Amino acid sequence: MDIDELPLLLRSRTLSFYVVLICLVVPLWSTIPISWLFVIHTLVSARLGSFAWLGQLLFAVALWEVLFSVYYLYLSRHVSRPAPCGPGDPREIQAAFRRLLQSGLAYLPEDGGDEESRRPGSPAEDVIQLEFDDPRAIDFRNALRSWFGNAPWSSIKLHEVRQWLYWSIYNADLPPYETLPDSEKSIVNHALGLLQKRCGCIFKEGSNPAITPMRLTLDDVSILWRPFIFYMIVHAINLTLKKWYKINWNARFDHFHGLEYLTRLPKHWDPVIGPRPLVFIHGLGLGLLQYHSVIRHLFEQFSDRPILVLLQPQISQHIFHPSYLKPMTRHETADRMAGLLNHLGWMPYDIYDENSTSDDSEDEKQISHALLGKRKEGVTVLSHSK
Template sequence: MSHDVSELPHPPRATHWSYYAVLALLVVPVWSAVPFAWLFAGYSLCNGTWVYYGPLGRALTFLSCCEVVFSIYHILLAQRVSGPSLHGLGDPDEIQVAYLRLLKAGLANLPDDGGDIETLLVDRPGSPAETITQLERHDHRAIDFRHALRTWFLKVPWSSIRLREVEKWLYWAIYNGDLPSGDDIPAIHRKALDEAVSLLQKRVGCAIGEGTNPNVVPMRLTIDRTNIQWRPLTFYALVFSINWALKYLYASQWNLQYACSDGLEYLLRIPPQWNSASTPRPVVFIHGLGLGLLQYHTVVTHLLKTFPDRPILIPLQPQISQNFFHPDFLEPPTRHQMADRIAALLQRLGWVSLDAEENPDSEEEKEVASSLIGASQKGVTVVSHSNGTYIHAWILKGYPDIVSRSCFVDPVTFCSWEGDVCYNFFYRPCMTGMELLMRYFVGTELGVVNLLQRRFCWTSNSLWFEEIPNAKDPHKTLFLLGGKDAIVNSERIKKYLTSHGIRKNLWYDPEGRHGQALMTGGKGLKEIIGWLSENEEELR
């Protein structure tokens, strides 16, 4: 009988000394700037002492008043963001397919490494060809699924989870709302919920305990209470100024120009000697959460220096880059909007050719674009990091033919149905300096919370193995994971990928942390550069 890890209590963690260092040296100084501004402005204006200040004192008084006004505005925006989720109900058919797909994940009774690929009669081991049948409680597949599923209930022992809490979680996952009480549930919703529970009980290998347990709380990302922490106006202004300066630097030194197309802002460099028929395909780099170009500066410059012979496109995402002053800061594009805009831009650049039914442009524009594409040039290479892998997933879901090569770095799009990313980023108590750094400076920032806690769609953001073109081809697909990633459960993702036959194109660093694979001089970045540098002629 398999050992039931789903019943083991989540081990307690001790607070690391780095937590206190980050708290004292970074978080407290930044957080306290706002209350300090209120105190200083109030004292200076109420007592009239600002009149006697010198230039520096008056400048500080003015800055404090600006901080006071900004903090009020920030509070109003935070209250707006903290309201009901804005993305509404998802596509019922897509949700049903995704739910069945997650239940089938790991259901194929194959070894974690995928078995002997040469002797398998299926193209993708562990694919959705499996049938959901009643598993035994001690079945290792049921135990593993219960262990993963309890993450959505803050990792409590499985036996403490009751039916009412499971129904709350399922109702949120299906309808993006709070479970109504008793007879208030619409009949069609009740039927769908009962069917979902029935399938889930087959997959977990046992009946879920009746009743409720008020001590168990399911994570419901888009309707749970938000945690938005203020930060001073000067912080946003500093980030904005540095990113603006970096755009100027890229333009002057590497001819990386800023442009905007149909609401999509981007940086683009096309070498004068480049042509689509005979030289390397373009690279599209999609960054993740954080500080925008400031955070990814070393990666961007490394790509520009290493590949002067190929076009490089960097879509900008102000909503997750703390660009507070952007007019669309709190209006991120939807999955379809983002994918459509990127695909349309790639076609206008002459890098891809869309199918007629997917083509948003006129026939004349299509003919011009098609004429620019050489017969040997097909698609682009997409390199995505962390939250950027969601956009990577959107492109593959909507326009798989335009991506010829894919590189996923610290991907959050795989196994997101298991809840680890959600738990680690928003719900887990911070115990280390890195966790506190990510929580305060990223996870509690207004734009990030707006995107992830009020506009998150798990069906859109979940990428399944069979949706990746040429997933097993090491020349066309590359996955990079770090064993000590504080956000991604790399072991689970590694298991998911290897069980589907991924071998040579999985780069795994047991000591790697989130973002470390993109550090200059690191083994991860060398792996990416080497993969990008492969002979293009051999890949066609």
């Protein structure tokens, strides 16, 4: 039996699971309901006046958690609505889809090959018709079924695949297929044809109501509350780490047109002949707290070159940040990142034009252009996403 037909294996629970559950998870999730019960009981019994200072302090903390939970409910309702983003540029989506299908097509020798070998995700590979038992097709089918609840591959039908493809292209629910305009049918069918080649099979006609494709911008958002104290602890640790980076590594925190970042610039680095700067883009988590070991490792191992860390409050539990629920789009982020690297003199890319919003003076721009004219190497980008 192919791996794409095997049911998803559940991991066995070890002692560490129950330790974390009892000592961390249960206290965290129970903070808000306990706060509600304590506040209601205190108000109903009118015992607040009889509390000593410690009891009044606990009541104040519990009341704040109650008020915060109401605000949290408001935020959860806000993000549970369908995402407002439009369908996007069809050409860009088609290019991204083809790049996805090319991933893993190239064969590599067992030793990984040399620098001249093509990578598994090389865009030089053509999307060809694979055989059903081709290992590349099996691996791809096994990965793709995660978008369908990890259901056995044979149970995924054509209608659900079309739903998933239509959402990925147009960010909308699939209307009755017969009512689609010819232009949309052509795009969906073209994507479907490429997908079937990569999977090594033709999707079975029909529908399976037991399977619902994952559509991130349309599906209901499942939210479990976190107490205010959790965000305060994370925020306090991140502030402490910022101070630590400044003191120990002479790091600098700044922003470029709303793009927040951390930089560490060695004193004797030469922008013309020095080693290539390193850019680190973190993923979803707790911000500096979660990636502290990685950042510290980069600072220690690459002390001879500049390091830039892109800070993203919208995916770092920075709940009170103005951009927490209004992050930049990927295009805005990419444009500002290009402008920042140009501003630092690290990238041979002219971002300035007559519509530029940069605050740099003409002298600063000329210096940046002079550096870019000599330096052609660019930067090394390291990223992580959960």
